[in-house]
Amino acid sequence: MELKSNHPSPVLTDPIPINKSRLGIHSNLLSYPQSGASLSSGKYMTIPRKKPGKLDDVRSNGWLDAMKSSSPPRKKLIKGFNIEVSADDVDFAYYSWMIKYPSALKSFEKISKNAKNKKIAVFLDYDGTLSPIVDDPDRAFMSDAMRSAVRNVAKYFPTAIISGRSRDKVYELVGLTELYYAGSHGMDIKGPVSHTESDDHPNCIRSTDQEGKEVNLFQPAREFIPLIDEVFKTLVENTKDIKGAKVENHKFCASVHYRNVEEKNWPTIAQCVHDILKDYPRLRLTHGRKVLEIRPVIDWDKGKAVEFLLESLGLSDRDDVLPIYIGDDKTDEDAFKVLREGNRGYGILVSSLPKESNAFYSLRDPSEVKKFLKALVRWKKLEENSRRTTGK
Numbered sequence: 001m002e003l004k005s006n007h008p009s010p011v012l013t014d015p016i017p018i019n020k021s022r023l024g025i026h027s028n029l030l031s032y033p034q035s036g037a038s039l040s041s042g043k044y045m046t047i048p049r050k051k052p053g054k055l056d057d058v059r060s061n062g063w064l065d066a067m068k069s070s071s072p073p074r075k076k077l078i079k080g081f082n083i084e085v086s087a088d089d090v091d092f093a094y095y096s097w098m099i100k101y102p103s104a105l106k107s108f109e110k111i112s113k114n115a116k117n118k119k120i121a122v123f124l125d126y127d128g129t130l131s132p133i134v135d136d137p138d139r140a141f142m143s144d145a146m147r148s149a150v151r152n153v154a155k156y157f158p159t160a161i162i163s164g165r166s167r168d169k170v171y172e173l174v175g176l177t178e179l180y181y182a183g184s185h186g187m188d189i190k191g192p193v194s195h196t197e198s199d200d201h202p203n204c205i206r207s208t209d210q211e212g213k214e215v216n217l218f219q220p221a222r223e224f225i226p227l228i229d230e231v232f233k234t235l236v237e238n239t240k241d242i243k244g245a246k247v248e249n250h251k252f253c254a255s256v257h258y259r260n261v262e263e264k265n266w267p268t269i270a271q272c273v274h275d276i277l278k279d280y281p282r283l284r285l286t287h288g289r290k291v292l293e294i295r296p297v298i299d300w301d302k303g304k305a306v307e308f309l310l311e312s313l314g315l316s317d318r319d320d321v322l323p324i325y326i327g328d329d330k331t332d333e334d335a336f337k338v339l340r341e342g343n344r345g346y347g348i349l350v351s352s353l354p355k356e357s358n359a360f361y362s363l364r365d366p367s368e369v370k371k372f373l374k375a376l377v378r379w380k381k382l383e384e385n386s387r388r389t390t391g392k
Contacts, residue, residue, distance in 0.1 A: 063270045066287040067258070097354030097362075104348045104361035104372050111324075111346060111361070112379045118322040120376070121315055121345075122153055123306055123335065125327030126163040126170050129350050129369055133289065133328075135260055137165075137248065142173065146366065149373040154178040156380040158313050162186055162302050164288065164331055166250040177209065184252035185295065185331050186305025189218040191312040218308060221252045224282070224296040228254055231280060231294055238272050245269055252296065259290040288329055302327075303334035326350060326369055333358050348372070 057063075104111065124130060130150065131142040142150075153159050160180035163170040167183025167190060174181075182189040193206070193214050205217040232249040235256060239245040244260030258269050273292050277283060286293045306325060310316040315323075323345035325335045336347030336358035347359035350369060363369050 057271065057274050063274065063285070063292075064267060067266055067270060067290075067292070069287075093354055094352070101349060101357060101359060101362040103368075104346075104363050105368060105375070107361055108372070108375050108379075115322050115379075116383070118320050119315060119318075120157045120380075121310060121313065121321065121323045122157045122159045122373075122376070123309070123323065123325040123327075124150070124159070124161050124369075125329060125332050125350075126161055126165060126173065128289065128328035128366070129326055130161075130366060131173070132366055137246070137257060140173070142366075143370075146370050147174070147176065149370045149377075150174070151176055151178065152377045153373050156377060158315070160191075160309050162305050162325075162327075162335065164250065164253070164255070164293065164329070165248075166252075169250070180309060182302075182305045182309070184221070184250045185293075185300075186302045186308075187219065187221045187252040187296070187298075187300055189216075189305060189308060191216050191218060191309055216312065219252070220300050221296040221298055224252060224298075227280065227282065228252060228294070228296075231276060231283065234276050235273070235294075238276060239269060242269050242272070254294045255288070256292040256294075257290065258292070286331065288331060293331075301334040302331055303336075303338035306335045306338055322346070324348065326363070326372070336360075 126142075127133060127137070127140050130146055131140040134140050150159065154176065155178075158180070159178075160182060161170055161174055162182040162185075164185050165173075165183055167181050167188040170183055171181050180189075180191050182191075190207075190209065193216050203218055203220045203222060205219070207215055207217045209215045228249065228251065232247065232254045235247045235254060239247060239256065242261060242265055244258070244262065244265075246257040246260070248255045248257070256269065256273055258266060261269055270292070273285065273294070277285060277294065282297050283294050284297050286295060306323065307316065310321070310323060315321045323339055325332065325339055325345065326348045327335065328350035332347075332349075336349070339345035339347045340358050340360065346361060347357070348361045348363055349355075349357045349359035350363050350365065351357075352364050363372060
């Protein structure tokens with residue numbers, strides 16, 4: 001699939017040239033300028049090449065600041081509103097923030113009005129969106145009521161889960177065959193066979209799903225699997241003495257959770273990850289909610305995954321399509337940005353705390369996500385009944 005150049009994603013840089021043909025990755029996924037310029041957005045951290053010096057590296061390159069920002073203090077200044085948040089006025093701050101990011105529930109009439117006579121496509125993150133954030137990621141289960149709500153949405157709209165977890169793991173947690181799944185932040189997509197350009201992409205593999213239906217597997221970082229396995233094993237070994245640390249292998253990326261690590265030990269775990277990554281210039285670090293994520297240096301993210309799925313579904317470059325993406329994590333911002341550009345659709349941020357976002361709307365927590373999904377289904381049923389009654 002040739003990605004549209006008018007929807008750029010951040011350019012990732014690496015000073016070490018890579019043989020693209022050996023990697024088997026489409027040329028538009030890689031960009032390695034020799035200048036080694038850093039990203040202006042500050043979203044991704046470049047890996048320093050200097051010799052580490054007893055926790056100096058992780059402090060000087062901003063890793064610790066980024067780790068702390070994923071666990072905001074009880075008192076914080078809201079960018080754009082000049083409001084200081086404390087335990088006593090957090091509700092006031094949140095409602096002030098909602099001026100910029102209004103509730104998708106309270107704005108549902110406006111959303112549904114814009115969706116009239118359009119085909120909606122629904123994209124959902126998993127952790128923090130369909131399930132609560134919990135101390136043990138293995139116990140992040142979605143409720144039966146949420147599963148029912150997602151199942152009903154999929155009856156009326158093309159629906160996909162796009163998660164940082166491995167595709168197999170997120171399917172195991174969701175357990176719905178009627179959905180499309182993208183794991184590893186969109187680097188492992190199981191989508192429909194569309195007989196379009198995307199089907200002929202060198203990283204597409206024809207396969208079958210659990211019901212024997214023909215599907216496409218798209219894996220732009222397939223050549224990185226041995227490298228991720230190697231780093232995963234090293235991370236497990238080198239963090240085993242850090243109490244509370246948990247390392248996961250998501251096939252195309254690895255994550256180091258520090259949610260259960262005492263804050264005084266965060267510099268230790270950051271330096272540990274830093275010392276390992278300095279020997280892997282083709283891997284980079286991104287920050288999630290109390291998690292350090294190690295990912296391949298390719299220009300691919302959740303936003304590109306949304307574009308790929310829309311094209312696979314035959315829904316790209318159409319004025320009669322309204323994509324809706326609901327997520328809570330920093331990695332979801334790439335998808336929000338894609339939908340914001342050209343007003344292509346709606347990003348909905350799930351957050352109980354004020355924070356800057358590329359989303360249009362907000363929902364407070366997974367319980368509000370469930371209400372919104374149910375509202376979508378009710379609206380669609382009413383629209384179909386009205387169409388049958390009026391014949392329009």
